[in-house]
Amino acid sequence: MAKHTGFEKLVADARKNITEISPHDAAAKLKSGEAVMIDVRDKDEWEEGHIPGATHLSRGTVELDIEEKVPDPNATIICHCGGGGRSALAAESLQKMGYKNVRSMAGGFKAWKVAGLPTTK
Structure with a gap:
């Protein structure tokens, strides 16, 4: 199995600068319309x-x-990926662009599914 130490360091550094949110909290914010959920995974x-x-x-x-x-820099944005690494990088990047309320969903889509939350195709 390949080591991804460079990537893991980038993610660890990004996590120091962002806020993570649990899948259940993300689901509640999405359902209430309080947040926009951005899936940063690949198309496949x-x-x-x-x-x-x-x-x-x-x-x-x-x-x-x-x-x-998402033209409003004050909108609440929740980024997610497969496991939480790419979304942490995306969240940090969006903050650098001036977005003020960006979160990364801890554990990504995998954690969402483990939590029994809804999915679609």
Whole structure:
């Protein structure tokens, strides 16, 4: 199994600068309309299953496309990926772009499914 120590260090550093949110708290904010859920996984991951109501902006394009999808820098944005690493990087990046209320969902889509929360294809 390949080591990803460089990636893991980037993620650990990003987590020092962001706020993480649990899947249950993310679900409540999404359901109430308090937050926008951004799925930063790749297209094939999205197509295998995703969170109802989430917007897909892959990690490779999130910075380019976010201002069109979420023009309000004060909006609450919850990023998620498969396991929580890419979303931590995306959340940090969006904060650097001026978004003030960005969260990363701890554990990603895997944790969402383990929590028994709804998914769709």
